[in-house]
Amino acid sequence: MYACMTDGEVRYSVREEEMRGTFIGNIAKDLGLDNQRLKSGRAHIYTEGGTEYVELNVNKGILIVKDRIDREQICGKITPCLLHFQIVLEKPMEFHRVTIEVIDINDNNPTFTKKNVQLKIIESSLPGALFSLPNAVDNDIGENTLKSYILTPNDRFKLKIQSQSDGSSSVDLLLDMPLDREKQEQHVLLLTAVDGGEPQRSGTIEINIIVLDANDNAPVFSQRVYKTAVREDSLVGTVLIKVNATDADKDINGQINYFFAHVTDSSKDLFEINTDSGEIKLIGQLDYESNKMYEMKVEAKDTGDLLGSSKVIIEVTDVNDNVPFINLMSISNHIGEDSLPGTVIAMINVQDKDSGRNGKVSCNVNNNSPFKLKSSINNFFTLETERYLDREKVSQYNITIVAKDEGEPSLSATHIITLQISDVNDNAPKFEKQRYITYIMENNSPGSSFFSVRAYDEDSGLNSKISYFIEESKINNLSVSSFVSVNSDEGVLYAVRSFDYEQLSHFQVSVTAKDRGSPPLSSSVIIDVYIQDQNDNSPEILYPILNKGSPIAEFIPRSADVGYLVTKVVAVDKDSGQNAWLSYKLIKSTDQTLFELGVHNGEVRTLRQIMDKDSTKQRLTISVEDSGQPSHSAAVNIYVAITDNFAMALTEVNDFTQEKSNDADIRFYLVLSLVIVSFIFITFIIILIALKFHKWKRSKYFSENSNGTLPVIPYYPPRYAEVGATGTLCHVYNYEVCLTTDSGKSEFKYVKPMLQTPTDNDSNGAKTKSPSSSDLIADEDLPQDELDQTVQVWNSHIIPAVVQTSCT
Secondary structure (H helix, E strand, O other): OOEEEEOOEEEEEEEOOOOOOOEEEOHHHHHOOOHHHHHHOOOEEEEOOOOOOEEEEOOOOEEEEOOOOOHHHHHOOOOOEEEEEEEEEOOOOEEEEEEEEEEOOOOOOOEOOOOEEEEEEEOOOOOOOEEEOOOOEOOOOHHHOEEEEEEEOOOOEEEEEEEOOOOOEEEEEEEOOOOOOOOOOEEEEEEEEEEOOOOOOEEEEEEEEEEEOOOOOOOEEOOOEEEEEEEOOOOOOOEEEEOOEEOOOOHHHHOEEEEEEOOOHHHHOOEEEOOOOOEEEEOOOOOOOOOOEEEEEEEEEEOOOOEEEEEEEEEEEOOOOOOOEEEEEEEOOEEEOOOOOOOEEEEEEEEOOOOHHHHOEEEEEOOOOOEEEEEOOOOEEEEEEOOOOOOOOOOEEEEEEEEEEOOOOOOEEEEEEEEEEEOOOOOOOEEOOOEEEEEEEOOOOOOOEEEEOOEEOOOOHHHHOEEEEEOOOEEOOEEHHHOEEEOOOOOEEEEOOOOOOOOOOEEEEEEEEEEOOOOOOEEEEEEEEEEEOOOOOOOEEEEOOEEOOEEOOEEEEOOOOOOOEEEEOEEEOOOOHHHHOEEEEEEEEOOOOOEEEOOOOOEEEEOOOOOOOOOOEEEEEEEEEEOOOOOOEEEEEEEEEEEOOHHHHHHHHHHHHHOOOOHHHHHHHHHHHHHHHHHHHHHHHHHHHHHHHHHHHHHHHHHHOOOOOOOOOOOOOOOOOOOOOOOOOOOOEEEEEEOOOOOOOOOOOEEEEOOOOOEEEOOOOOEEEOOOHHHHOOOOOOOHHHHHHHHHHHHHHOOOEEEOOOOO
């Protein structure tokens, strides 16, 4: 064993297969370190390959064998066989590269792939003919590898050994003397392979030679050695090379088949030869990193079992098919936000199995991060801070390390390091909004929660723990604490009392959030609280107005058209919004087919023409309902009188109001009605006398001029009743017009024919009717105030008119 220092690297050597604990070298002495530094720096070995064959004894500062070292398993045929690792120390971080050369010992026998081989040689073969024999394989190197072959017995055959371009040797069987099948048909030889180690090792194979007769020409290849290069990413089925052999024989003796002879298991799984054409195809996936070259022997056999052989060398060219690998040698996962620039966070090693430019790797970190990579030795880097850190801006960094090679196309690998930043208290609590708006339903239960505020603090730990308080203020000269309270930990607001929307619809509360840092920081926010209306008020009916508990009756004429506006119900609701949206519904009606009610405007209109069979007294029950949940409602009764004249209208009114009045009121209204009806009757008699006088004067005028120059004009007296209903005479009608007390604001209330009752005979014998007291005097008394209004309307708005119409 030896040790040396080259370019900052310590090199040792050790023989393979040494026992565990075997001394390799004093690393502390060779590096100029003492044992105390190894202990304080927590010195440890970092192996790039992952398998550790060497152990560091920190107490003694020496390197010893940790596990069995098999040079053939580690390096194969590669020489020298080197193990690379690093000695890593911390506080401060440093590392030293160590290389150990593994010295080969003669621990492997030369071996053949088969225990025996059979050769068929035609007896006409001339001396000097060569026959291919399998090569022996020795995994050792140098002096310990395969050196020579021994053939026994060798009275007719000799060995011919040739050196190959890769340093190995091939062995052929040389025919030294002619064969005679009749004397000896079979020869058994023993081929021994011997290495050059101490002690010497060997391996044997039995050669069974069968002497053939007749065919005397063996196939001959066009080339002694075939060479080709193939990319390692070539597809399965690719034709790599084609070998060609010829046979001087003709016909069946000249037919040739190709096959591989003595190929290794790895080559057998990768290549295939077409027995007829000699094409060699790829049947597996190549890997440059596993094997860079394949050498195979190809034989051509004719039908007479004569053989010709050639060598095929396939070189594998590298492609960039390996992604760089990132190894973390040492790492710190936490760092203070007050750390100085240049603080080391991690030590990194980057590897790439490719070769040349494909294996040349550069390493960097993601952009816009406060970190940088600093290269120390080839493929070794340190990750450091580049500037000051701020945990409030970024509390955690995911540092992406990118390793990229220089191949075409370039391949890269990434590794993410998570770094936590510690905190200091330098941020006040912040609310999610600058101002809040919330709503609470009136008639709420005291103590119920109605809103929650949330503040956040960018600090961590106790610095981010927040408590909530209500700032003292006045609401309607009362302390805000008598209206609301707040949970100091959760920020939940509670109603201290029950609210009434009609008394208080809005107020403001100021909430303060304070952290638990030292010193504590705080901030405030205004909350606008709006009381939401609840449907707790029933609708109030403004019209029709009740008169001593009874509504005023409405009058409609029998001649009213469809859609005639009878009246309108007006109602209000103290609530607001949807709770004050009113709808009108006709609950009950004397005649369901006569009236309709506007759902939204409360207008009562006629649905059809009024017929004679319809009752003159109609009663409507109307409900006014709001849209709240649950809804409230109010109802009103409306009396409607259908009348032909005022006297009948009064009778209808008396009938309606009679249902609500007592006996004393009936007597009072009866006396008042008699007085009004008497006055109306006297007025009617005067008008009737005036009409009679007018007709008498006109009749006299026509009598005086019947013998004069005036033409005779047929005269048809008024109210003439046509006999037999076959003529074309028209009747004369008297009309009375009645207006309501609100006639100045609306249309005519009634327009209908006036009935005439007593029967009179005119000068022509036609019967006419005049009103009687029974038509004008109501059956029952009206209330005094309604009777007064009716008399005023009658005196001011009723205009009797006589219309005479003559038609032929």
